[in-house]
Amino acid sequence: xxxxxxxxxxxxxxxxxxxxxxxxxxxxxxxxxxxxxxxxxxxxxxxxxxxxxxxxxxxxxxxxxxxxxxxxxxxxxxxxxxxxxxxxxx
Numbered sequence: 001x002x003x004x005x006x007x008x009x010x011x012x013x014x015x016x017x018x019x020x021x022x023x024x025x026x027x028x029x030x031x032x033x034x035x036x037x038x039x040x041x042x043x044x045x046x047x048x049x050x051x052x053x054x055x056x057x058x059x060x061x062x063x064x065x066x067x068x069x070x071x072x073x074x075x076x077x078x079x080x081x082x083x084x085x086x087x088x089x090x
Contacts (some may be wrong), residue, residue: 003025006025007021007022007025008021010024010025032050035050036050036051036052036077039052044082045082045084046082046083046084046085047081047082047084047085048079048080048081048082048085049079049080049082050077050078050079051077051078051079051080052075052076052077052078053075053076053078054073054074054075054076055073055074055075055076056073057070057071057072057073058070058071059071
């Protein structure tokens, strides 16, 4: 399922117009993104938790030349599925 299919499914199941469903889905994504960028986490009980993890700088190798290179430190988004989601999938 891609983003447009998700918007269509939200519109069908909620009775919202496709335009309103698009605004709702975009608002959820924007809110999660903004919250994670501040360093906070988003907990959706029964669904899962969105959080961030810091990765340290590390040494790697350029696959083309084999030269050593430094990989910068970064912050990565993470998602941990909740029990309700795990049970629904299994």
